[in-house]
Every structure is written in structure tokens, then in C-alpha cells.
Amino acid sequence: MTFEYDSYRTWHNEKILTDVVSKLKKRDFDAEYFATIEETTEALTKAIPADAAVGIGGSVTVRELGIIEILEKRNNEVVHHWKPEAAKEKDRETRKKEGLADYYLTSANAITMNGDIINIDGIGNRVAHMIFGPDNVIIVAGHNKIVPDIDSGIRRSREIAGVINAKRVGAKTPCAETGKCVDCKAPARICRVTTVMQYRPWQTKIKVLLVNERLGY
Numbered sequence: 001m002t003f004e005y006d007s008y009r010t011w012h013n014e015k016i017l018t019d020v021v022s023k024l025k026k027r028d029f030d031a032e033y034f035a036t037i038e039e040t041t042e043a044l045t046k047a048i049p050a051d052a053a054v055g056i057g058g059s060v061t062v063r064e065l066g067i068i069e070i071l072e073k074r075n076n077e078v079v080h081h082w083k084p085e086a087a088k089e090k091d092r093e094t095r096k097k098e099g100l101a102d103y104y105l106t107s108a109n110a111i112t113m114n115g116d117i118i119n120i121d122g123i124g125n126r127v128a129h130m131i132f133g134p135d136n137v138i139i140v141a142g143h144n145k146i147v148p149d150i151d152s153g154i155r156r157s158r159e160i161a162g163v164i165n166a167k168r169v170g171a172k173t174p175c176a177e178t179g180k181c182v183d184c185k186a187p188a189r190i191c192r193v194t195t196v197m198q199y200r201p202w203q204t205k206i207k208v209l210l211v212n213e214r215l216g217y
């Protein structure tokens, strides 16, 4: 559904996202702005060679892009542990294999206005592969992931992404009941590793695509 005043919101998001693109470039990341999901998937299919193996992180954004289906249709080898047929007993092996792929495709929990990339993981495979493993990492994020600073990014990662992910996976945590993060000590706590990428780590090509759409959470 579109609303009469959407164009002003879109304009404002574009201003913010293009500014963050320039900040990310100053942090040695490659970065680009995209207006729509369609433009983003088109750019991804051009950026990822047809014969490349692609590992996919645990990311709702990536699933919402529809890129997995596009890559599979093109016969790219796509490795991801969310595959319905992925065997539970091979979960760890699959996550490791994602990090051995030529390209790793994922999102971020938050990106600051200054170009810091923030994530919170339960197992750590996603943040590990973003930092070191695949030669090429592509991070896609919608305008909803932009935050003013690192503190608000860590808060967002728990209070929005963490809470909704806990609900999604059926975690036995207080947030999955109440919708609120209480920085729990529950055995099933899913927020276990926090990373802040302040500059692109050496030896890994990292491209960040910022999209003027709401994607993931």
C-alpha cells in the first residue's frame, strides 16, 4: 500500500542512506545506494558470478529479497542452514561450509550514521564469516537498520532484532513472551556475541548495499 506522503519519507531515507554510503566508504567498505528491491537483486546477480558458491547468513533481509531463488535458478551453489531440507545433525557442518563459499551474503542488525556495522549472534557463524572466511562479503540492509550511534545500534540489535528473532525461532526467553528485551540470563538467551565492524577487516572484500525499503528486522 502506498500513501500520499510516501514520497517525502522516501526522499528523507535517500538522503540518510546516501550519507551513510559515503561514511562507509571512508571506513574502507565498498558501498552503494539502491532505491528498490528489484534494483538490488539485479545488482547482486551481476556482482556474484554465475559459477560462484554462495553462503547465506541467518538473515530475513536476504530471504525477503528473493535472491536465494534467483541464484538457485541460475545454478549457483547456494549453502544455507535455513533450507527446509537441511539436516539438523549437519547444522554445524552447514554453517562452516557457508564460510568456505566464494561469496557470503547477509545483512546487519544495525549500521550507524558514521558507518559502524553492528551485529549480535547466538552461535557466531554469521559474524565470523562477515569478518574472515569468504573472500567476498555482501551486506544488504534496508533503511530501518540505520541508527545514530553504536549504543543505539547495540540496543536495536537486542530490542528489535533479538526480540523478534527469539519469537521467530521459538526461543524460551522472556522476550519471546513479552516482546521486550530484559537483557535476560535465560539459558536459551540468543544474544551471545556482539560485533562492531568499525573498518573493513583486511583481506576481505566487503560491499554494503543500502536499500530504500524496509527489510528484515
Ligand code: SF4
Residues within 6 Å of the ligand: 158, 159, 162, 163, 166, 173, 174, 175, 176, 180, 181, 182, 183, 184, 185, 186, 188, 189, 190, 191
Ligand atoms: S531478552 Fe534475552 S534473548 Fe531476548 S533479546 Fe534480550 S538478551 Fe536477547
